[in-house]
Amino acid sequence: MRRLLWLLLSVALHAVAQPARRSGFDDMSPSTQAMQRDDAQNPAMLWAQDGAALWARAPSPSVPACAGCHGEARASMRGVAARYPAYDEALARPIDLATRINRCREMRQGAPRWAPDSQELLSLESHLALQSRGLPVEPPADVRLLPWRERGEALYRARIGQLNLSCAQCHDERAGLRLGGGLIPQGHANGYPLYRLEWQGVGSLLRRIRNCMTGVRAQPLAADSPEFAALATYLAWRDRGMPVESPAVRP
Amino acid sequence: MARTLITAPATAKRGEVIELRTLIAHPMETGFRPGADGLLLPRNLITRFSCRYNGDLVFSADLHAATAANPYIAFFTVATESGTLSFSWEGDHGFAQTETVSLSVT
Numbered sequence: 001m002r003r004l005l006w007l008l009l010s011v012a013l014h015a016v017a018q019p020a021r022r023s024g025f026d027d028m029s030p031s032t033q034a035m036q037r038d039d040a041q042n043p044a045m046l047w048a049q050d051g052a053a054l055w056a057r058a059p060s061p062s063v064p065a066c067a068g069c070h071g072e073a074r075a076s077m078r079g080v081a082a083r084y085p086a087y088d089e090a091l092a093r094p095i096d097l098a099t100r101i102n103r104c105r106e107m108r109q110g111a112p113r114w115a116p117d118s119q120e121l122l123s124l125e126s127h128l129a130l131q132s133r134g135l136p137v138e139p140p141a142d143v144r145l146l147p148w149r150e151r152g153e154a155l156y157r158a159r160i161g162q163l164n165l166s167c168a169q170c171h172d173e174r175a176g177l178r179l180g181g182g183l184i185p186q187g188h189a190n191g192y193p194l195y196r197l198e199w200q201g202v203g204s205l206l207r208r209i210r211n212c213m214t215g216v217r218a219q220p221l222a223a224d225s226p227e228f229a230a231l232a233t234y235l236a237w238r239d240r241g242m243p244v245e246s247p248a249v250r251p
Numbered sequence: 252m253a254r255t256l257i258t259a260p261a262t263a264k265r266g267e268v269i270e271l272r273t274l275i276a277h278p279m280e281t282g283f284r285p286g287a288d289g290l291l292l293p294r295n296l297i298t299r300f301s302c303r304y305n306g307d308l309v310f311s312a313d314l315h316a317a318t319a320a321n322p323y324i325a326f327f328t329v330a331t332e333s334g335t336l337s338f339s340w341e342g343d344h345g346f347a348q349t350e351t352v353s354l355s356v357t
Contacts, residue, residue, distance in 0.1 A: 040272045041323055043274060043276070045256055046274060049254060049256065201320065201321075
């Protein structure tokens with residue numbers, strides 16, 4: 001019954017008119033857009049290609065590769081990335097795709113976890129996210145995510161750092177205006193992990209958020225912090241229905 | 252071995268102009284940037300790219316410090332006969348990589 005109510009509520013919320021959501025893609029220069037549209041030009045495909053190799057390769061001979069349990073990623077992982085962060089029973093908190101990969105590595109493969117934003121983790125994540133490209137972001141209708149989403153929204157609206165700015169002040173109230181020479185995007189997370197021209201490499205949502213936090217002179221969040229889990233859960237909810245663009249390109 | 256992505260047609264008609272597109276993972280470190288410790292990061296560039304069609308040089312380029320990381324190079328050639336296209340990147344610290352694709356011309 002609760003689940004049904006929750007579903008009805010989410011449908012109702014969805015129907016409430018929202019200001020037009022613009023993916024960061026819509027405001028990029030035509031040449032950067034072309035880079036993302038064309039897989040032959042998108043450098044993130046180098047990471048995705050690596051991820052496909054990691055998917056098929058066992059970390060040691062005695063344990064299965066990812067493909068050993070999950071089979072062809074093209075079929076089994078379709079739509080999976082669109083549903084993360086999801087609630088994890090064992091950790092009793094929402095986890096993102098990167099954490100899910102690392103949990104699987106530790107528990108099923110007996111291999112050490114990869115560092116956040118390491119080349120391997122980003123590669124495998126890009127490979128998995130690619131299988132959901134074009135599908136709508138679809139946060140699970142799980143009531144256990146509710147308090148996390150609310151906490152995430154509170155964090156999104158809380159002023160932080162020496163500049164005393166909240167995420168919402170830029171990405172909701174001032175989206176479309178300029179900060180220095182750059183356009184302030186609406187801050188949708190539907191393209192991660194993505195290739196950022198500024199980074200000259202692929203990076204995660206965590207890296208982007210830490211980037212912003214350093215920018216407002218706040219203490220950046222740690223990868224395994226509950227605050228990041230909450231914020232990522234809220235951002236997925238905020239992006240619901242938008243197409244997954246991973247691995248995207250951003251300026 | 253650096254990762255590469257090469258987009259080339261597998262077949263072409265004789266005399267047809269074909270587009271060849273390459274992407275290689277490389278940091279293209281300029282040698283002008285300081286690292287986190289304040290010291291200059293050593294230069295690490297791809298300095299030369301060349302494409303040979305059955306051994307004949309059809310395209311080459313010199314790359315310099317202003318080229319972005321993971322350089323993307325696209326160019327055209329005329330399909331004359333079936334054979335192999337080999338793409339080579341050479342750079343600092345003995346960096347050398349060659350990838351080949353085969354092309355069948357009808």
